[in-house]
Amino acid sequence: MSPQNALLREIPRRRDHHTHGLRVTTATHLTTAAPSVTDPKAPLELAAAQRPGADMHSEAIDRLTRVCEFRDDDTHHHSQRIGRAARIIAEAMGLGTDFGALLEQAAPLHDIGKVGISDTILLKPGRLTPEERADMEQHTLIGQKILEGGTTEAVQMAEMIALSHHERWDGNGYPHGLFGDETPIGARIVAVVDVFDALTHERPYKRAWPLTEAVAHIVAGAGTHFDPAVVAAFRTVDPCDLLGGCDER
Numbered sequence: 341m342s343p344q345n346a347l348l349r350e351i352p353r354r355r356d357h358h359t360h361g362l363r364v365t366t367a368t369h370l371t372t373a374a375p376s377v378t379d380p381k382a383p384l385e386l387a388a389a390q391r392p393g394a395d396m397h398s399e400a401i402d403r404l405t406r407v408c409e410f411r412d413d414d415t416h417h418h419s420q421r422i423g424r425a426a427r428i429i430a431e432a433m434g435l436g437t438d439f440g441a442l443l444e445q446a447a448p449l450h451d452i453g454k455v456g457i458s459d460t461i462l463l464k465p466g467r468l469t470p471e472e473r474a475d476m477e478q479h480t481l482i483g484q485k486i487l488e489g490g491t492t493e494a495v496q497m498a499e500m501i502a503l504s505h506h507e508r509w510d511g512n513g514y515p516h517g518l519f520g521d522e523t524p525i526g527a528r529i530v531a532v533v534d535v536f537d538a539l540t541h542e543r544p545y546k547r548a549w550p551l552t553e554a555v556a557h558i559v560a561g562a563g564t565h566f567d568p569a570v571v572a573a574f575r576t577v578d579p580c581d582l583l584g585g586c587d588e589r
């Protein structure tokens with residue numbers, strides 16, 4: 341069995357555990373919410389019926405983004421910042437405003453697979469063991485499974501980004517070790533802005549890096565970790581814009 345298939349075989353066991361937890365939570369929620377769900381005049385039901393389909397899709401994605409932030413709580417709106425920063429880089433690369441808008445919507449879901457990672461690993465205030473790191477890396481495959489089969493461009497792009505945002509330009513990333521532009525451009529952009537945002541904010545296992553050090557790290561990673569073209573675009577924009585203002589750090 342290839343390592344890739346071994347990783348895929350791991351997913352059902354882990355997801356089954358969490359699916360059980362979610363099922364219990366949902367059942368409890370439905371019990372308490374039953375009156376409004378069955379009442380045809382309930383405000384939420386009426387609002388949903390009157391809302392155009394596109395808005396409903398957009399709202400669903402926005403709410404999934406909130407799920408991501410609850411799961412990665414310490415990152416202070418990390419998911420939303422990633423969407424905005426990815427759009428800024430895409431537009432700086434000349435990929436167009438339509439692509440930028442799509443990326444802004446899809447990129448915040450990059451870590452949705454973390455819903456399948458245990459708190460012991462996700463919130464560990466220290467370095468992960470090799471075994472824990474292997475488990476953590478599965479958030480890419482779990483995220484892809486959560487989003488696969490989407491019918492909108494935004495969900496399809498989100499699936500691709502969830503799967504591939506930890507691939508590296510030099511082929512040493514995960515989960516599939518894609519090389520260069522085998523990784524789709526949306527994921528190559530998110531790879532840069534995700535690392536930049538993570539470096540400039542405190543995490544359970546590290547301090548926030550000064551802005552200049554974080555910029556230097558991204559620039560040094562061109563051609564190894566990151567797509568040189570994405571880093572070139574990164575260098576043309578104000579790094580504070582990527583963070584939603586430098587006073588946020």
Ligand SMILES: [Fe+2]
Nearest residue numbers: 450451505506
């Ligand atoms: Fe990730």
Ligand SMILES: [Fe+2]
Nearest residue numbers: 418450451534
């Ligand atoms: Fe992230």
